Amino acid sequence: MEQQRAILLRCASGFPLPPGVKMSYGTAGFRAEGMTLASTVFRTGVLAALRSLKMGSAAVGLMITASHNAVGDNGVKVADPSGSMMTQLWEPFADALAGAPTAEDFVRVVFEFVDEEKIPFGVARPSEILLGRDTRPSGEALLEAAKQGIAAVVGAVAIDMGILTTPQLHWMVRRRNEGRGASEDEYFRQLSDSFRRLMDLSPEGTLRNAYDPSVWVDGANGVGGEKLGELMKLLPAGLAVHVRNSGKDGEGILNDGVGADFVQKEKAIPHGFSTSDAGRRCASLDGDADRLVYFRITGEEGRKIDLTDGDKILSLFSLFIKEQLAKLEEGGEPAGRARLGAVQTAYANGASTEFLRRMGMEVAFTPTGVKHLHEKASEYDVGIYFEANGHGTVLFSDKFLRELEPLNAELATNHPGSESQKAALRLWEVSQLINQAVGDALSGFLLVEAILRHKGWSIEDWNSLYQDLPSRQLKVKVADRSVVTTANAETQVVNPPGLQEAIDAETAKYPNGRCFIRPSGTEDVVRVYAEAATQEAADGLARAVALEVGRSL
Ligand SMILES: CC(=O)N[C@H]1[C@@H](OP(=O)(O)O)O[C@H](CO)[C@@H](O)[C@@H]1O
Numbered sequence: 001m002e003q004q005r006a007i008l009l010r011c012a013s014g015f016p017l018p019p020g021v022k023m024s025y026g027t028a029g030f031r032a033e034g035m036t037l038a039s040t041v042f043r044t045g046v047l048a049a050l051r052s053l054k055m056g057s058a059a060v061g062l063m064i065t066a067s068h069n070a071v072g073d074n075g076v077k078v079a080d081p082s083g084s085m086m087t088q089l090w091e092p093f094a095d096a097l098a099g100a101p102t103a104e105d106f107v108r109v110v111f112e113f114v115d116e117e118k119i120p121f122g123v124a125r126p127s128e129i130l131l132g133r134d135t136r137p138s139g140e141a142l143l144e145a146a147k148q149g150i151a152a153v154v155g156a157v158a159i160d161m162g163i164l165t166t167p168q169l170h171w172m173v174r175r176r177n178e179g180r181g182a183s184e185d186e187y188f189r190q191l192s193d194s195f196r197r198l199m200d201l202s203p204e205g206t207l208r209n210a211y212d213p214s215v216w217v218d219g220a221n222g223v224g225g226e227k228l229g230e231l232m233k234l235l236p237a238g239l240a241v242h243v244r245n246s247g248k249d250g251e252g253i254l255n256d257g258v259g260a261d262f263v264q265k266e267k268a269i270p271h272g273f274s275t276s277d278a279g280r281r282c283a284s285l286d287g288d289a290d291r292l293v294y295f296r297i298t299g300e301e302g303r304k305i306d307l308t309d310g311d312k313i314l315s316l317f318s319l320f321i322k323e324q325l326a327k328l329e330e331g332g333e334p335a336g337r338a339r340l341g342a343v344q345t346a347y348a349n350g351a352s353t354e355f356l357r358r359m360g361m362e363v364a365f366t367p368t369g370v371k372h373l374h375e376k377a378s379e380y381d382v383g384i385y386f387e388a389n390g391h392g393t394v395l396f397s398d399k400f401l402r403e404l405e406p407l408n409a410e411l412a413t414n415h416p417g418s419e420s421q422k423a424a425l426r427l428w429e430v431s432q433l434i435n436q437a438v439g440d441a442l443s444g445f446l447l448v449e450a451i452l453r454h455k456g457w458s459i460e461d462w463n464s465l466y467q468d469l470p471s472r473q474l475k476v477k478v479a480d481r482s483v484v485t486t487a488n489a490e491t492q493v494v495n496p497p498g499l500q501e502a503i504d505a506e507t508a509k510y511p512n513g514r515c516f517i518r519p520s521g522t523e524d525v526v527r528v529y530a531e532a533a534t535q536e537a538a539d540g541l542a543r544a545v546a547l548e549v550g551r552s553l
């Protein structure tokens with residue numbers, strides 16, 4: 001133990017906390033200007049090693065990315081052995097570690113926590129931490145800091161998986177702990193094989209035949225475009241993917257006027273696309289490829305794009321899965337009665353919630369951040385979650401998969417070619433295709449394409465499932481966003497006092513108005529979201545509330 005203390009102190013002294021830096025684990029890990037993060041990433045390396053020790057030496061992940069943030073930012077987060085986000089129970093510890101002013105304080109915080117959590121520390125137990133990073137220039141130096149943090153824990157081993165999308169790393173952690181192949185090749189093979197089998201299960205001669213096999217993808221000049229390029233080599237001929245903003249030299253800057261966050265929030269055409277692409281089915285990934293939205297350039301003056309966001313992806317997936325379950329039920333299979341649920345946040349367009357409920361879906365709400373949605377979705381047999389910004393996935397419970405696997409074998413023997421057999425197979429292939437660890441733009445993209453092809457739909461067919469209520473999102477820069485606290489899945493302001501009343505008063509002026517604010521967990525801003533009967537009204541409501549926020553902070 002004393003030897004461990006000495007090593008930790010020596011290593012931590014090499015990564016002093018820059019003055020004035022205040023870190024919080026936030027919506028999705030620590031994020032800040034890349035140059036200020038070495039100390040935080042070193043300490044997160046120690047945190048990841050402790051997490052592995054606590055979890056019986058299971059592999060955990062450490063990902064260096066700042067997702068949709070500007071290229072100068074970076075960040076770091078930890079993936080638990082199941083591949084999901086690190087348990088929220090450890091976030092206060094993460095904050096305390098990152099905030100310890102000196103190396104001595106840091107070591108003290110570690111030892112107190114190790115004691116409290118009864119972590120087998122300093123006893124040379126082996127533990128494995130898989131490392132990944134996105135394409136940001138600061139990533140390489142920060143990776144080194146993470147490795148040194150891990151090396152400071154006796155017995156811990158860092159395995160560098162290279163430049164990856166965030167969901168690839170989460171997938172690898174999960175697979176490794178399942179004792180299955182966890183390489184990038186295996187990831188690509190699993191996605192392309194299940195996609196091919198799903199395409200083969202498309203009904204012949206669908207009622208509609210408006211599906212166009214060509215799709216144009218905005219890679220946000222990040223890691224996603226590059227990985228999609230590799231995946232494409234394995235995809236069947238039935239899909240023609242054209243990648244733009246792939247991040248190759250000269251194509252532009254990461255997340256700068258490109259990517260899913262830009263397209264969804266600005267509802268604008270990303271660089272690399274123009275009105276000559278009007279009518280085409282286009283998709284956009286974010287900087288670490290865990291978000292996916294679709295869009296169509298309308299070519300009409302003034303109205304630049306039709307956005308097909310995460311809510312619409314959720315609706316499409318819900319529709320498809322519900323249909324397959326219904327086929328099983330019609331065939332008398334009890335598996336068809338599986339509990340299916342959708343999970344959204346307050347940012348979900350009100351029209352999407354209404355659509356899902358009309359469809360007979362159970363819809364639950366959680367605060368922002370996939371860690372919350374994921375946890376809720378895992379309560380269902382099949383839980384589908386999406387944030388409006390395109391981050392989400394479909395979770396299949398072990399119980400349901402244990403039912404589905406023998407059912408597939410039984411139907412193949414006794415009812416080959418039946419509707420039930422095809423439905424059971426489709427559900428199985430969806431569970432193999434869509435990332436079970438975390439939302440994944442690449443696997444989500446393939447599932448969207450497979451379903452559109454199955455239904456014979458164009459992007460307009462999909463988009464017309466329901467009409468979005470006009471909405472507007474604004475950011476208000478504030479000195480200290482932490483003074484804003486909220487309740488009821490972030491829909492009500494608690495602090496500062498009086499602000500909620502002011503929001504209510506503004507909202508009441510607009511027919512069908514809905515508005516809420518919350519502090520961002522990834523940027524130094526307070527976010528304002530407004531919905532109303534017309535675009536002008538939604539814009540007006542958002543602006544008025546943004547002014548109230550500015551006034552009261
Ligand atoms: C309104 C919005 O899109 N918020 C995003 C954004 O979080 P904020 O806490 O709002 O900054 O980044 C998160 C991580 O990617 C994502 O989970 C979340 O949905």
Ligand SMILES: [Mg+2]
Pocket residue numbers: 067068286287288289290291
């Ligand atoms: Mg992201």
